[in-house]
Amino acid sequence: QSVLTQPPSVSAAPGQRVTISCSGSSSNIGSNYVSWYQQLPGTAPKLLIYENNKRPSWIPDRFSGSKSGTSATLGITGLQTGDEADYYCGTGDSSLSAGVFGGGTKLTVL
Amino acid sequence: EVQLVESGGGLVQPGGSLRLSCAASGFTFSNYWMTWARQAPGKGLEWVANIKPDGSETYYVDSVKGRFTISRDNAKSSLYLQMNSLRAEDTALYYCARDHGSNSFHYWGQGTLVTVSS
Numbered sequence: 001q002s003v004l005t006q007p008p009s010v011s012a013a014p015g016q017r018v019t020i021s022c023s024g025s026s027s028n029i030g031s032n033y034v035s036w037y038q039q040l041p042g043t044a045p046k047l048l049i050y051e052n053n054k055r056p057s058w059i060p061d062r063f064s065g066s067k068s069g070t071s072a073t074l075g076i077t078g079l080q081t082g083d084e085a086d087y088y089c090g091t092g093d094s095s096l097s098a099g100v101f102g103g104g105t106k107l108t109v110l
Numbered sequence: 111e112v113q114l115v116e117s118g119g120g121l122v123q124p125g126g127s128l129r130l131s132c133a134a135s136g137f138t139f140s141n142y143w144m145t146w147a148r149q150a151p152g153k154g155l156e157w158v159a160n161i162k163p164d165g166s167e168t169y170y171v172d173s174v175k176g177r178f179t180i181s182r183d184n185a186k187s188s189l190y191l192q193m194n195s196l197r198a199e200d201t202a203l204y205y206c207a208r209d210h211g212s213n214s215f216h217y218w219g220q221g222t223l224v225t226v227s228s
Contacts, residue, residue, distance in 0.1 A: 001155065033203035035156070044221060045155065050214035087153050092213040097169050099145065099157035099213055100136060 003028060004089055004102035006049045011108040016079050020105045022072045022089030028100055032092040034072040036065055039104075048087075049074060079109050112136040112217045113201075115176045126138030126196050130222055132189040132206030140164075140186035143209035146180060146191045148202035149221075154204070159191065160209060187193050 007022040012018040022034065034052050037045040047056055049065035052072065064075040072089055089102040118130040145160040159170045159180040168180050179192040182216070189206050203223050207215035 032214040033214065037215075039155075044218040045215070046218070047214060047216050048208055050216070051212050056216060086154075090155070090157070090213065090215075091129075096172070098171050099147075099160065101147075101155040101157060104154040 002103040003093060003096070003100040004064075004091065006089060006102035006105045008103070009106045009108065011110055012079050013110050014079050014081060017075065017077045018079060018107065020074045020087050020089075020107070022074070022102050024070050024091065024100075026074075027068060027095035028070075028091050028093040029067065030070040031094055034065065034067050034089055034091045036063075036072075036074045037088045037090065038083075039088065041085070045088065047053075050095055076107075081109050083107060084109050112208065114208065114217055114219035116204060116206050116219045116222035118203065119224045121225045122196055122228065123228050124197060124226055126226070127192070127194045128196065128224060130191040130193065130204055130206075130224070131189075132219055134187045134189065134206075134208070137208070138183075140184035143211060144180075144182060144189045145207045145209050145215060146189075146204060147207060147215070148200075148204045148224075150199075150202040153202075158204070161189070193224070196224075198226050200224060201226045 036049040039045045052067040053065045113135045115133045146158040161180045177195045181190045203221040205221045208217040
């Protein structure tokens with residue numbers, strides 16, 4: 001059971017927009033930055049969003065992040081078949097003195 | 111170009127030990143927190159441990175406390191994970207990652223597989 005809760009799966013059609021939620025508590029999301037990762041099959045995770053809503057230079061602006069209270073959301077617009085992957089949220093947990101990840105969400109582009 | 115290359119994985123019996131290494135290049139290693147994360151087969155990511163740039167602080171997930179030790183050699187730009195008293199549930203692909211300083215991991219290695227089985 002992960003400290004951060006994500007939906008197991010989401011799906012949408014090509015070109016559409018999808019959001020993935022990440023729910024936590026005051027000791028993790030509520031008091032720390034959130035990051036998001038994309039993991040394509042058989043590859044290492046890749047950073048998409050850091051510090052809640054910042055994108056590394058290599059990530060297109062189709063990807064966005066937001067945080068409110070103890071929840072965070074990843075948004076992806078203009079869905080492409082190449083976006084099919086597992087997505088993870090991550091943050092620190094002040095009570096655990098450790099990092100934590102969500103359980104992951106599998107995105108299917110129908 | 112930032113590169114992180116893990117090594118040292120393999121098959122080990124329950125109760126055994128293994129030492130993982132991560133060779134870093136393309137950045138000033140001594141300036142960054144570094145992290146080990148793992149992923150069991152078919153499962154999600156799990157944060158395992160991290161270490162301060164000068165090695166003076168380390169943190170661990172509860173399930174490995176007392177069994178795993180993270181360390182670094184800044185002169186060699188290398189990160190290590192000493193794993194003792196290994197259990198079947200430690201079987202996973204182990205990644206090293208560079209921490210941006212805000213619990214975000216901008217660079218990841220390709221991972222090294224650890225299998226604990228008799």
